[in-house]
Amino acid sequence: MAANPMYQFNVYRIGPEIKIGEIDLSFTNASLFMVISSLAILIIFNLGAQKKNIIPDKIQLLSELSYTFVSKMISDTAGSKAKPYFSFIFSLFMFVLFCNMFGMIPYSFTVTSHIIVTFVLAAFIFIGVTIIGFIKHGFGYLKLFVPSGVPAVLLPLIVVIEIISYLSRPISLSVRLFANMMAGHTMMKVFGGFVVSLGIVGGWLPLSFSVALTGLEILVAFLQAYVFAILTCIYLNDALNLHH
Amino acid sequence: MKKIILLNIFYFSFCTVAVKSAEKGGMPQLDPEFWVSQIFWLTITFGTLFLVLSKFILPRISKNLEQRRLQILENIETAEKQREQSEKNLKEFDEIILKSKNKAKEVMLAAREKVVSEITKKKMKLDEDLNSEIQNVEKEIIELKLSSPKKINSIASNITNEVIKRLIGTDVNESSVSALVEEELKKLSRSTNGI
Numbered sequence A: 001m002a003a004n005p006m007y008q009f010n011v012y013r014i015g016p017e018i019k020i021g022e023i024d025l026s027f028t029n030a031s032l033f034m035v036i037s038s039l040a041i042l043i044i045f046n047l048g049a050q051k052k053n054i055i056p057d058k059i060q061l062l063s064e065l066s067y068t069f070v071s072k073m074i075s076d077t078a079g080s081k082a083k084p085y086f087s088f089i090f091s092l093f094m095f096v097l098f099c100n101m102f103g104m105i106p107y108s109f110t111v112t113s114h115i116i117v118t119f120v121l122a123a124f125i126f127i128g129v130t131i132i133g134f135i136k137h138g139f140g141y142l143k144l145f146v147p148s149g150v151p152a153v154l155l156p157l158i159v160v161i162e163i164i165s166y167l168s169r170p171i172s173l174s175v176r177l178f179a180n181m182m183a184g185h186t187m188m189k190v191f192g193g194f195v196v197s198l199g200i201v202g203g204w205l206p207l208s209f210s211v212a213l214t215g216l217e218i219l220v221a222f223l224q225a226y227v228f229a230i231l232t233c234i235y236l237n238d239a240l241n242l243h244h
Numbered sequence B: 001m002k003k004i005i006l007l008n009i010f011y012f013s014f015c016t017v018a019v020k021s022a023e024k025g026g027m028p029q030l031d032p033e034f035w036v037s038q039i040f041w042l043t044i045t046f047g048t049l050f051l052v053l054s055k056f057i058l059p060r061i062s063k064n065l066e067q068r069r070l071q072i073l074e075n076i077e078t079a080e081k082q083r084e085q086s087e088k089n090l091k092e093f094d095e096i097i098l099k100s101k102n103k104a105k106e107v108m109l110a111a112r113e114k115v116v117s118e119i120t121k122k123k124m125k126l127d128e129d130l131n132s133e134i135q136n137v138e139k140e141i142i143e144l145k146l147s148s149p150k151k152i153n154s155i156a157s158n159i160t161n162e163v164i165k166r167l168i169g170t171d172v173n174e175s176s177v178s179a180l181v182e183e184e185l186k187k188l189s190r191s192t193n194g195i
Helices: A029-050 A058-078 A080-103 A115-145 A155-167 A169-202 A204-240 B002-021 B032-168 B174-191
Strands: none
Touching: A029 A058, A029 A080, A029 B032, A058 A080, A058 A204, A058 B032, A080 A115, A080 A169, A080 A204, A080 B032, A115 A155, A115 A169, A115 A204, A115 B032, A155 A169, A169 A204, B032 B174
């Protein structure tokens, strides 16, 4: 049933069923696009890294600009202490960006439109940041929940709110990316369906809307990858530079 | 940030609408059938990506960037040095030009002086020569002036003599002829106020 706008998010098995005990680890279309995205990143950046021209050519410029873009983003939000985590944030940003962008190709699959994928990434970030915070500051990291300059009467309330907001970080981080991706693709599918059902007479309006949406979705694909990465940087900043 | 939040709100509202409209099929995202598989493959692909990027690719890019930075710094330094050198050279060049201009002026002045003095010398000599020449000529003229009446007299008497001889055919007393001529000349000179 291809007309269903949610059909595009279906995950299905490609190739044989792989089972370890009761657990199903089959290779699916989602896995395929994860592999494609990773390979594309590796190929592009490997090509870019192999050249050593003083005046870079296109592919070299692409990889070097990405490098400086991410490194500037990290140093702006999390300071110089975040340098050891550069590789991780770079990989994260590129992975999300490429998954989003590959999802823009018609009939492809958007890996990041699945809550489980974004949630695993966000949970990993959340746990990692929390561990880093406790390693750097010991139990002093708990001071994160006690903002300075708050009247003592309000303090219990504020602490509770801070704890809730801290714990909801992985959820907000994952749901933001997943919902954006899913809603955008669903909307495009819905308008695409309108084009077909309204036919040659009335189909032009949804078609033009669809074209505009494609541009918007490409913007959103980049923006969401950027937001995902920059929020990771901000969380990391909290863990590295405790200033409350 | 505000824009992103607005966009999110818009999307969330649309998302719920979309979910309700697709209630028949439901959301494939919430079907846990392939969750473990997705987590597994995400771990593998993202892990590999992270390892390869951090171990092999990113260090190379950073090395390239660092190398370029150093190269550019070096080039800037060299350029700065060369600029200084060229400024120095320019100054030297200006100095040399100034010096040679002054020298040329001096040489010109000396040459002019020399020429002027020579000219005045020659002029003076020429003046002297001219003066002496003029004096000589004047003397001669005066002499001629003084001697000319006598000569004229003798010539006149001679001619008169000859004329008379031809007219009459005989010699006349010379002294009487000259006396006559002299008288005539005196009359002439008196009427023309003399020479």
